Amino acid sequence: MSYLFLVLFYTAIMILIYRVSLKDKPMHGFSRVYLIACAILPLLIPFLRLPEFVQKNMPLAEGFEIGLQEMIVKATPETIGQVPGLGKWLWLGYGLVSGCLIALTLRKIVKLLGLVRGSNKVDRGGYILVTDCGFGPGSFGRYILIPGAETDPVIIEHELAHIQHKHTFDILFINLVQALCWPNLLLLWIKKELQAVHEFQADSKVTVSKVAYSHLLLSTVFNTNCLPVMHSFIIHPIKRRIVMLQKREKTSPAKTALILGSAICLFLSTAVVLQSNAQNARKGSKAADKTTQDEKPIDGKIDQMPDCKYDLPKFLGDNIKYPDGARAKGIEGKVIVRFVVNKTGKIVDPVILRSPDTTLSAEALRVVNMMPPWVPGKSKGKKVSVYFTLPISFKLK
DSSP states (O other): OHHHHHHHHHHHHHHHHHHHHTTTOSOHHHHHHHHHHHHHHHHHGGGOOOOHHHHHTSOOOSOEEEEOOOEEEEOOGGGTTOOOSHHHHHHHHHHHHHHHHHHHHHHHHHHHHHHHHTSEEEEOSSOEEEESSSSBSEEETTEEEOSSSOOOHHHHHHHHHHHHTTHHHHHHHHHHHHHHTTTOTHHHHHHHHHHHHHHHHHHTTOOSOHHHHHHHHHHHTTSOBOOTTSEESOOSOHHHHHHHHTTTTOOOHHHHHHHHHHHHHHHHHHHHHHHHHHHOOGGGHHHHTTOOTTOOOSSSOOSBOOBOSSOHHHHHHHHOOOOHHHHHTTOOEEEEEEEEEOTTSOEEEEEEEEOSOHHHHHHHHHHHHHOOOOBOEEETTEEEOEEEEEEEEEEOO
16 A cells, blocks of 8 residues: 555656646657656656665664564464465456456457458558548557548648657557556546647647648547547647647757756655665664563663553554465564654654565554554653664464
């Protein structure tokens, strides 16, 4: 769930950057690449971290470190080896939705290709003209579809630009990403905007006068019949296309690229640093291997130890569950969690120092994040942040 939230958040940030820096700017090639990046980068950014040698030199918050008693989580005998329930069905449902979306796209493509096979075709070298098909004007791949027998050279010039720029591959790619990442509804906006940019780019290649071309757009807006996977000669809103025609001579690529580049660098660097901080526990790894109930603070100067004011072992025992996925795969081992009891007593910055499996790590972090506030520790009469390391052993038997 946290990964999905991050993907949606990063997608929204990239769309915001686009709307501020690129939307309705006559930099169509750059806009096209950026919109495709909006669909892909948010899937990868959550995994980005600073290099390990940088993380080792990142300072930790001021405080002391204390080891807690090891917590042992055992899978009950009757549940060992059982197939996960809810998680399995959730993944199955997710896969079914993705499969249906892919099948729907393939069905549209097959329908379009069947229409092409049953129509008049003329190979003109750079493209194949399909006439009397009842659909169009529009294009798909190397095909230019015209509904009747008559062809307009200006429309052919426009659709040929789609073919030369290989816009069909962009749409097919976005459809695939939508099918695999269907919970990200922002992809619908990205696809719609990408199609609009395709039209702007094709419009910019037409050599007829702007006035004549605008009249052509308006005269054909109500006489177009297209299939969903086609590039339609008329795509709404028509007003944007006509306005973009007037912006051909007003391009300032250097300024726009500088603003966009600065925004992207700031966005990526902030995301990477924040994600690296969440994983930065290198300086405490040595102390984590010495976790015993009687271990003292590192420098022994804590006057008042943090106090959780409740039975911590019981709290952990009541809330930690052996992950179904790890149990079904026979995964067991020790997870070492490091967290901070800060100066206000809140449990903050939990990180995994060592773990045999990500599902065990997720369960350990989930429970640590549930822990109620403690009474903060004191040193020389002042409240201080204190690091704790908690070893949790997951055992199947």
